[in-house]
Amino acid sequence: MQHRLLGRTGVSVSKLCLGAMMFGDWGTxxxxxxxxxxxxxxDAGINFIDTADVYSRGESEVIVGEALAGGKRDDIVLxxxxxxxxxxxxxxxxxxxxxxxxxxxxxxxxxxxxxxxxYQIHRYDPDTDLDExxxxxxxxxxxxxxxxxxxxxxxxxxxVEAQWTARERGRERxxxxxxxxxxxxxxxxxxxxxxxxxxxMGVISYSPVAGGWLTGRYREGSEVTGPASYARQRLADRFDxxxxxxxxxxxxxxxxxxxxxxxxxxxxQLAIAFVLxxxxxxxxxxxxxxxxxxxxxxxxxxxxxxxxxxxxxxEIVPPGITINPADNGWVSPALQAAARRR
Numbered sequence: 001m002q003h004r005l006l007g008r009t010g011v012s013v014s015k016l017c018l019g020a021m022m023f024g025d026w027g028t029x030x031x032x033x034x035x036x037x038x039x040x041x042x043d044a045g046i047n048f049i050d051t052a053d054v055y056s057r058g059e060s061e062v063i064v065g066e067a068l069a070g071g072k073r074d075d076i077v078l079x080x081x082x083x084x085x086x087x088x089x090x091x092x093x094x095x096x097x098x099x100x101x102x103x104x105x106x107x108x109x110x111x112x113x114x115x116x117x118x119y120q121i122h123r124y125d126p127d128t129d130l131d132e133x134x135x136x137x138x139x140x141x142x143x144x145x146x147x148x149x150x151x152x153x154x155x156x157x158x159x160v161e162a163q164w165t166a167r168e169r170g171r172e173r174x175x176x177x178x179x180x181x182x183x184x185x186x187x188x189x190x191x192x193x194x195x196x197x198x199x200x201m202g203v204i205s206y207s208p209v210a211g212g213w214l215t216g217r218y219r220e221g222s223e224v225t226g227p228a229s230y231a232r233q234r235l236a237d238r239f240d241x242x243x244x245x246x247x248x249x250x251x252x253x254x255x256x257x258x259x260x261x262x263x264x265x266x267x268x269q270l271a272i273a274f275v276l277x278x279x280x281x282x283x284x285x286x287x288x289x290x291x292x293x294x295x296x297x298x299x300x301x302x303x304x305x306x307x308x309x310x311x312x313x314x315e316i317v318p319p320g321i322t323i324n325p326a327d328n329g330w331v332s333p334a335l336q337a338a339a340r341r342r
Contacts, residue, residue: 001014001015001016001044001045001046001301002014002015002301003015003047004282004283005202005282006077006118006148006175006176006202006204006282006283007175007176007196007200007201007202007282008175008200009148009175009202011077011117011148012047013047013048013077013202013282013283014045014046014047014048014283015276015282015283015284015301016046016048016272016283016284016286016297016298016300016301017046017048017049017050017079017204017283017284017285017286018038018041018046018048018049018050018285018286018288019050019051019206019285019286019287020038020049020050020051020055020060020061020063020064020287021051021052021055021060021287022287022288022289023037023038023051023055023056023059023060023063023064024055024056024059024060024062024063025056025057025059026055026056026060027056027289028289028290031063031066033291034063034067035063035066035067036291037288037290037291037294038063038064038067038068039067040291040294041288041294041298042072042076044298044301045301047075047076047077048076048077048079048204048283049064049068049076049077049078049079050079050080050081050118050178050204050206050285051064051079051080051081051111052080052081052082052084052120052122053080053081053082053084053086053103053106053107053110054081054083054084054085054086054122057086057087058086058106058107058110061080061107061110061111062110062111064078064111065110065111065112065113066112068111068112068113069112073112073113076117077117077118078111078113078116078117078118079116079117079118079119079120079150079204080107080111080116080118080119080120081119081120081121081122081152081178082095082099082100082103082104082107082119082120082121082122083095083121083122083123083125084122084123086103094125094128095121095125095128095132095133096128096132096133096136097132097133097135097136100133100136100137100140101136101139101140104116104119104140104145104146108145114144114145115144115145115146115147116145116146116147117147117148118147118148118149118150118175118176119137119140119146119148119149119150120149120150120151120152120176120178121133121137121149121150121151121152121154122151122152122153123152123153123154124151124153124154124155124158126158130158130161130162130165131165131169131171134162134165134166134169134171134172134173135169135171137149137171137172138171138172141172148175148176149172149173149174149175150174150175150176150177150178150201150202150204151174151176151177151178152177152178152179152206153178153179153180153328153329154177154179156191156192156195159174159177159192159195159196159199159201160195162174163199173199174201175201175202176201176202176203176204176282177192177196177201177202177203177204178203178204178205178206178285179192179203179205179206179329180205180206180207180327180328180329181203181205181206181207181208181275181278181281181284182207182208182209182210182213182214182271182274182275183210183214183252183256183270183271183274183313183316183317184210184213184214184249184252184253184317184322184323184324184327185207185210185322185323185327185328186317186318186319186320186321186322187320187321187322187325187328188205189278189319189320190320193278193280193281194280196280197279197280202282202283203280203281203282204282204283204284204285205275205281205283205284205285206284206285206287207285207287208271208272208274208275208284208285208286209267209268209271209272209297210249210271210327211238211239211327213249213253214253214256214267214268214270214271215267215268215271215296216257216260216266216267216268218249218250218253219253219254219257237324237326238324238326238327243324245323245324245325245326246324248323248324249323249324252316252317252323255316256270256271256313256316259309259312259313259316263305263306263309265303266296266299268296268297268299268300269299269300269303270303270305270309271300272284272286272297272300272301272303273300273303273304273305274305274310274313276300277304277305277310286298
C-alpha cells in the first residue's frame with residue numbers, strides 16, 4: 001500500500017485510512033468480527049485508523065483499542081475526535097477546554113493507549129473561542145498525550161482563522177482537515193482543498209462512496225432493500241428519494257455506474273480512485289461494516305484513473321459542485337437561521 005506524508009508533519013500514512021464508525025452498536029456489533037476486519041486491514045498495509053468518541057458512544061474506541069493490543073499499537077497512526085454529545089449533559093460535548101481536557105482522558109482509556117497521534121475537533125463551533133480550543137489542545141500536545149491536532153468538516157473561513165489564531169497566540173496549529181469528499185460531493189474543491197494545500201495541511205477525506213450512493217447499490221429502476229442503517233436513519237434528507245436533489249444524485253450515480261463498467265472497474269474502485277487522485281488529498285477514509293465491504297474497498301488502492309475517465313466524471317458532476325447541499329456535512333448557523341426566517 002502506498003504511503004503519503006500527512007501534511008508537513010513528516011509522518012507517513014497509508015493512502016487508505018480505516019474508518020471505525022461502523023464498529024460497535026452503529027454497525028458491526030460483534031467485537032471479534034470487528035477486530036478481524038481491523039487486522040485484515042493492517043495486513044493489507046493500512047497503518048492509519050480513524051475513530052471518534054461519539055461512534056457508538058465510545059464502543060468503537062474500545063474495539064480499536066482491543067484490536068491494537070499485543071504490540072500492534074506502536075506502528076499505527078491512530079486518530080480520534082471530540083466534540084459531539086456523549087450524553088444529555090450539556091457540558092459533555094463541544095470544543096471547550098473543560099470538555100476537551102476531560103474527554104481526551106476517556107478516549108485514552110477506551111483506546112488503551114498513552115497517546116493519540118491525531119486528535120481532531122469533530123465539528124466547528126462558532127460559539128466557542130478558537131483560542132480556548134487551541135489552548136487546550138496545545139497543552140495536550142505539550143503533555144505528550146497528543147502528537148498532532150486536526151479538525152473535521154470545518155468551513156474555509158474557520159480553517160483560515162484557526163491558522164492565524166495559532167500563529168498570533170503561539171498555539172499548536174491544526175495539521176489536518178477531515179472533510180466529506182466524493183464524486184457527488186465536490187464542494188470542497190472550490191476553497192477548502194486549495195486552502196489546506198496553502199497551509200500545508202493533510203486532508204483525510206471521508207465518505208468516498210457518498211454514504212453508499214457510489215457502491216452500485218443505487219441504480220435507476222432498482223429498489224434498496226433491507227433495514228435502514230443507523231446513518232441513513234440519522235441523515236434521511238440525504239436518502240429521501242422524494243427530494244429532487246436526491247433524484248439528481250440517482251441520475252448521476254447511474255451514469256457513473258455505466259462509466260465504471262466501460263472502464264472495467266467496479267463502482268467502488270471508480271469512486272475511491274477519484275478521491276485519491278486529487279493532489280491535496282492525503283488519504284481516503286474507508287468505513288467497512290463487513291469483511292466483504294473491506295475487500296471491495298481495498299481493491300481500489302492501486303487503481304489509477306485515465307484522463308478520459310476523469311473528463312467524463314467532470315461532465316457528469318462538474319468540479320466544485322455538491323449535488324445535494326445536505327451532503328456537505330456542515331451548515332452555517334447563520335444560514336440555518338435565515339432558512340428558518342424564510
